[in-house]
Amino acid sequence: MNYNAHNTVPELFSSMVFNDGVMRERLPKDVYKSLRKTIDNGKDLDLTVANAVANAMKDWAVENGATHYTHWFQPMTGITAEKHDSFISPTADGRIIMEFSGKELIKGESDASSFPSGGLRATFEARGYTAWDPTSYAFIKDHSLYIPTAFCSYGGEVLDKKTPLLRSMEALNVQVLRILRLFGDTTTKRVLPTVGAEQEYFLVDKTLYDQRPDLIFTGRTLFGARAPKGQELEDHYFGAVKPRIAAFMRELDEELWKLGILAKTKHNEAAPAQHELAPIFATVNVATDHNQLTMEMMKNVALRHGLVCLLHEKPFKGVNGSGKHNNWSITTDTGKNLFEPGKLPHENAQFLLFLAAVIKGVDEYQDLLRLSVASAGNDHRLGANEAPPAIVSISLGDELTAILHSIESREAYPGTQHVNMEIGVNVLPTFPKDTTDRNRTSPFAFTGNKFEFRSLGSQINIACSNIMLNTMLAEELKQFADELESAEDFHRSLNKLIRRVIKDHKRIIFNGDGYSAEWREEAARRGLSNYPTTPEAMIHYVDEQNLKLFRDHNIYTEVEVRSRRDIILETYCKALNIEALTSIDMVKRDIIPAVSAYVSKLTNGVLAKRTLSASIPCTAELDIINAISSLEDSTYQTVCELERVMTDLKRVDANVIDLAFYYKDQVIPVMEELRTYVDGMETMVSSEFWPYPTYADLMFRI
Ligand code: ADP
Ligand code: MG
Numbered sequence: 001m002n003y004n005a006h007n008t009v010p011e012l013f014s015s016m017v018f019n020d021g022v023m024r025e026r027l028p029k030d031v032y033k034s035l036r037k038t039i040d041n042g043k044d045l046d047l048t049v050a051n052a053v054a055n056a057m058k059d060w061a062v063e064n065g066a067t068h069y070t071h072w073f074q075p076m077t078g079i080t081a082e083k084h085d086s087f088i089s090p091t092a093d094g095r096i097i098m099e100f101s102g103k104e105l106i107k108g109e110s111d112a113s114s115f116p117s118g119g120l121r122a123t124f125e126a127r128g129y130t131a132w133d134p135t136s137y138a139f140i141k142d143h144s145l146y147i148p149t150a151f152c153s154y155g156g157e158v159l160d161k162k163t164p165l166l167r168s169m170e171a172l173n174v175q176v177l178r179i180l181r182l183f184g185d186t187t188t189k190r191v192l193p194t195v196g197a198e199q200e201y202f203l204v205d206k207t208l209y210d211q212r213p214d215l216i217f218t219g220r221t222l223f224g225a226r227a228p229k230g231q232e233l234e235d236h237y238f239g240a241v242k243p244r245i246a247a248f249m250r251e252l253d254e255e256l257w258k259l260g261i262l263a264k265t266k267h268n269e270a271a272p273a274q275h276e277l278a279p280i281f282a283t284v285n286v287a288t289d290h291n292q293l294t295m296e297m298m299k300n301v302a303l304r305h306g307l308v309c310l311l312h313e314k315p316f317k318g319v320n321g322s323g324k325h326n327n328w329s330i331t332t333d334t335g336k337n338l339f340e341p342g343k344l345p346h347e348n349a350q351f352l353l354f355l356a357a358v359i360k361g362v363d364e365y366q367d368l369l370r371l372s373v374a375s376a377g378n379d380h381r382l383g384a385n386e387a388p389p390a391i392v393s394i395s396l397g398d399e400l401t402a403i404l405h406s407i408e409s410r411e412a413y414p415g416t417q418h419v420n421m422e423i424g425v426n427v428l429p430t431f432p433k434d435t436t437d438r439n440r441t442s443p444f445a446f447t448g449n450k451f452e453f454r455s456l457g458s459q460i461n462i463a464c465s466n467i468m469l470n471t472m473l474a475e476e477l478k479q480f481a482d483e484l485e486s487a488e489d490f491h492r493s494l495n496k497l498i499r500r501v502i503k504d505h506k507r508i509i510f511n512g513d514g515y516s517a518e519w520r521e522e523a524a525r526r527g528l529s530n531y532p533t534t535p536e537a538m539i540h541y542v543d544e545q546n547l548k549l550f551r552d553h554n555i556y557t558e559v560e561v562r563s564r565r566d567i568i569l570e571t572y573c574k575a576l577n578i579e580a581l582t583s584i585d586m587v588k589r590d591i592i593p594a595v596s597a598y599v600s601k602l603t604n605g606v607l608a609k610r611t612l613s614a615s616i617p618c619t620a621e622l623d624i625i626n627a628i629s630s631l632e633d634s635t636y637q638t639v640c641e642l643e644r645v646m647t648d649l650k651r652v653d654a655n656v657i658d659l660a661f662y663y664k665d666q667v668i669p670v671m672e673e674l675r676t677y678v679d680g681m682e683t684m685v686s687s688e689f690w691p692y693p694t695y696a697d698l699m700f701r702i
Helices: 020-026 029-041 047-063 102-106 162-182 213-218 243-258 284-304 345-364 366-371 376-382 398-409 433-437 463-485 490-508 517-526 534-542 544-552 558-612 619-649 656-682 695-700
Strands: 068-072 084-086 088-090 096-098 107-111 127-132 139-141 144-153 191-205 263-268 274-279 307-310 323-332 444-446 451-457
Touching: 020 029, 020 047, 029 047, 047 102, 047 144, 102 107, 102 127, 144 162, 162 191, 162 284, 162 323, 162 345, 162 463, 191 284, 191 463, 191 695, 213 558, 243 263, 243 274, 243 284, 274 284, 284 307, 284 463, 323 463, 345 366, 345 463, 345 490, 366 451, 366 463, 366 534, 366 544, 376 451, 376 534, 376 558, 398 490, 451 463, 463 490, 463 544, 534 544, 534 558, 534 656, 544 558, 558 619, 558 656, 619 656
Parallel strands: 068 144
Antiparallel strands: 068 084, 088 096, 107 127, 127 144, 139 144, 191 274, 191 307, 191 323, 263 274, 323 451, 444 451
């Protein structure tokens, strides 16, 4: 750690980032100006400027201990990828100098064939390239200069998550500006979505982790009886942080601050051994890079403390899983948050128009939002009775909902102020912000000046959801702008439009308990989608209205959408394949042998007693032998069944969709059944014989 070189947090902060301050200090004035234009307005960078930037970056990086550089990108694996090249370059006299050219900065060649492409990339064209994204600052980590980049095939097809994210930001920018102009704003030049991603995670002891093949291979416990204590006492949420965890959190903060990540809040979460970190929000592109780095740092720093950070969505059955809350808003380059209700009549009208666009967008593209968070791990949360449900809806809070009702019905708003809701004329009644944020069961909540999308799984790249959010909003605003730009009377048309949207799309608004069975029924009556699992959600990616959305806003071609669907389904299948094989292995090689050994010990005890005297009671042993043996039998039958199902799978002449449904319908139920028998045995077998650390060990011994 360089921490000692920097005594205060402000000195430490961003010390490993080639940020604006460093650029201004180190670049010739005209070079700095051209680069700024590229960053702010997306202007192309010419090679002389790139050369100057590259050289300054290299000097700065070398001074700060770097020997290598890497183009850092976000392929469809969900994690980041990097390949390191050193700066060394030989001289005629047999020595080396440190060199880095503009060309190397701007574009990198990469072998694309080892990254998932969903059949996009023909094998004869295995090359891909990475292109510098100057809107996210370069940084130093582990003696390498990291250059954030986008990743494409040579044919230009996108192979990553950053390219479509940048495209969606641009699409949104175009349409928001049209709306702002309608409201007389002539000064705003650019708008950017901002995101703060709250990250949940578990920490477990490394020595215990190492004894669990399921944690090692799948990131979650495939077996494990509940501990006597779970989260029912609610004593962990916001509880005092244990010293060992506090030391981890402190070091994590320092590492993140060095990388310019605005780590702000840390606390214990609901489940034992669960914690959360929240940053201050940033432009979505940067927030995405920062969230990927945060997850990586969590894992690395945990290891230094003898801990393992679990980012799986559901490491433990019976206690809360981990998610990510995606707080999303739109900010202008003049510093205005467009989801802020505002106080002046025209601000209110504008806010209501953006709100209407979000309502309409979430209603029309609920399937896209749902599938943007789909994964084998997240199915354990969304499909079950925790976290947000698989049904997408918006909670606006009672006050704002009442306001929308007044607008729709033209009745006066019944609040304290009795306001007539003619939009653009009257001020929105002020409503207390905190009433909007109380419903923690909603997947998509308005929280005063931003929307909080809460369905994301803990491991997912947040780009996925934000591509959907930005693009759907761009589409709605495009429709609104088309209608309003040609309107004769702007205010009348605005009123009409907002009223119409509320009327047509209010079914998506729900402020009640999202976990309840009643809501599932009510949502079905309202015609909202409910896809509890990944395959059920993913098949809607290629629905015509979704393809059209991506086509119209230049985000993806149809081929690209299909490839993305296939990659996500392939990943789902692979995750379940590993889980099934790990289950079989654990049961056959560890669990059944351990149980048999224990039963034979009990049996020998009974026999020994009997040789002493026939009248010594053996009821306890015999009952236990009986109960365990019967569970052991069921375990054996079921593991054989699981093996059979996995063998049959090879015979499913499958496209990836059939295969994914096969895992969902045939494999998962058998794995779940198997687990019930194994967990039953765990509660009866002597702890001395049980081959794995228990839930109590994992969650409470830390
Ligand atoms: P909580 O959701 O836990 O009540 P807050 O609402 O204060 O906490 O903030 C949660 C997250 O929302 C933080 O990461 C914060 O940076 C982010 N956030 C706040 N304002 C905005 C905004 N305008 N755009 C995007 N994210 C924001
Ligand atoms: Mg929150």
